[in-house]
Amino acid sequence: MPISYHEALCLIHTRVQPLHVKQTLPLLKALHRISSRDICAKMALPTYPMSLKEGYGIAFASNTTCYRLLTPPYPNPIPVGFGVKMCTGESVPQGINTIIPEEEVLNQTDDTIHIGLHANPFTHIKKEGEDSEKGDILLAKGERLSAQKITALASQGIQTLCVFKKPTVSILSIGAQLVRGEIYNSNAISIAARIMELGGKVVDCIVCDDNEEAILLNLSTLAETSDFVITTGAMSCEDSMCRLLEKRTLPPLFHHVRLAPAKPSALSLLHSKPILHLPGLPLSCMLGFEMLGVPLLRHLQMHLPFLPSFISCINQKRITCKEDCVSAIPGRSDGSHFISAPHYEAGRLTILSQCNGYILSENRAIIEEGEEVSFFCFTYPPVS
Numbered sequence: 001m002p003i004s005y006h007e008a009l010c011l012i013h014t015r016v017q018p019l020h021v022k023q024t025l026p027l028l029k030a031l032h033r034i035s036s037r038d039i040c041a042k043m044a045l046p047t048y049p050m051s052l053k054e055g056y057g058i059a060f061a062s063n064t065t066c067y068r069l070l071t072p073p074y075p076n077p078i079p080v081g082f083g084v085k086m087c088t089g090e091s092v093p094q095g096i097n098t099i100i101p102e103e104e105v106l107n108q109t110d111d112t113i114h115i116g117l118h119a120n121p122f123t124h125i126k127k128e129g130e131d132s133e134k135g136d137i138l139l140a141k142g143e144r145l146s147a148q149k150i151t152a153l154a155s156q157g158i159q160t161l162c163v164f165k166k167p168t169v170s171i172l173s174i175g176a177q178l179v180r181g182e183i184y185n186s187n188a189i190s191i192a193a194r195i196m197e198l199g200g201k202v203v204d205c206i207v208c209d210d211n212e213e214a215i216l217l218n219l220s221t222l223a224e225t226s227d228f229v230i231t232t233g234a235m236s237c238e239d240s241m242c243r244l245l246e247k248r249t250l251p252p253l254f255h256h257v258r259l260a261p262a263k264p265s266a267l268s269l270l271h272s273k274p275i276l277h278l279p280g281l282p283l284s285c286m287l288g289f290e291m292l293g294v295p296l297l298r299h300l301q302m303h304l305p306f307l308p309s310f311i312s313c314i315n316q317k318r319i320t321c322k323e324d325c326v327s328a329i330p331g332r333s334d335g336s337h338f339i340s341a342p343h344y345e346a347g348r349l350t351i352l353s354q355c356n357g358y359i360l361s362e363n364r365a366i367i368e369e370g371e372e373v374s375f376f377c378f379t380y381p382p383v384s
């Protein structure tokens, strides 16, 4: 009896042990890696009120258009009605409460400036702590280090980051046609590329015949050398991988999920390592990896949240799906609309190369034009 997609995700979450191994890397080497702890601001930034314009800092006085300019050393605080020359980024002296950009000065002598009556106090000054307060969480445990997060860390003088280890993944491609060289092993290289995009390290890709002993021997070796193993193919009822699971030679945590495609997918553990079994049909294999393999890979490297994020889009073309299951429909989104791929049967080989993501729909026979759908993007880096 197939289990629901939700039950399959729960089993991945509860029965697969995340890798707790950590390593400290220089920031650039840690790009896209997952932080193993909360990183907090050590100090407020900026550490001083800062001028954001080249011009004159003034101690604002209402209805005053003429300000006397002071030269260093300045009195502390600068008295109302006086001003000082200021550069962009410079620390604003006590008493100065607004900056007049030099192009807005109407008239200037050696020791006075004249400004328009429209000048306001509190402009062009970045206050102390406006960027980050001391103690702010700059990067949370389980968050991916992006270029934007690097700005927050580097501005605090942080040069290294403690991250979770990259999961090592191996792929076992099963099938007589592959062994005989009748078809190219596009599944393995495609999944390997996707794993690399998602922060995993691919250590082995092996092809093996549809033969129980050969499969077990290879799996045993791969489960010793990798954190996560993926098998593809031989999941139809008379095929060897399916039989090994049915006979419980390799006891499955689940086998058959109410998914379309990738219904025959299974998960087992060998030497405590997760083995994800995906069908061989190419689109089935790749979308099965998105729905089950991606959450598993995120879970292994403690990437939070467990499921990748999605955006809501408006469906542009009526879609027929399978009822009583979760359907993955590949297609394209421009960020607000979704249009399904022209073909998405499980055996399709290259259709995903024309797509930038997929939608998931649960227990629906039809998705009408104009309905809201949840779109998961393939684009790297993934929305996080």
Ligand SMILES: Nc1nc2c(c(=O)[nH]1)N[C@H]1C(S)=C(S)[C@@H](COP(=O)(O)OP(=O)(O)OC[C@H]3O[C@@H](n4cnc5c(N)ncnc54)[C@H](O)[C@@H]3O)O[C@H]1N2
Binding pocket: 173, 174, 175, 177, 178, 183, 184, 185, 186, 187, 188, 232, 233, 234, 235, 236, 239, 261, 262, 263, 264, 278, 279, 280, 281, 282, 284, 346
């Ligand atoms: N009589 C039935 N037939 C099928 C059923 C069923 O219930 N009754 N289920 C279908 C479903 S659903 C799926 S999904 C597939 C499962 O297929 P397999 O995992 O057994 O796939 P294979 O036989 O190994 O391969 C099929 C086909 O896929 C291509 N392929 C396989 N491996 C690769 C690879 N590494 N790279 C590229 N392409 C690959 C190749 O064309 C294979 O011939 O079963 C349905 N059948």
Ligand code: MOO
Binding pocket: 259, 260, 261, 262, 263, 264, 279, 281, 284, 285, 346, 347
């Ligand atoms: O479950 Mo299969 O992947 O639909 O063809």
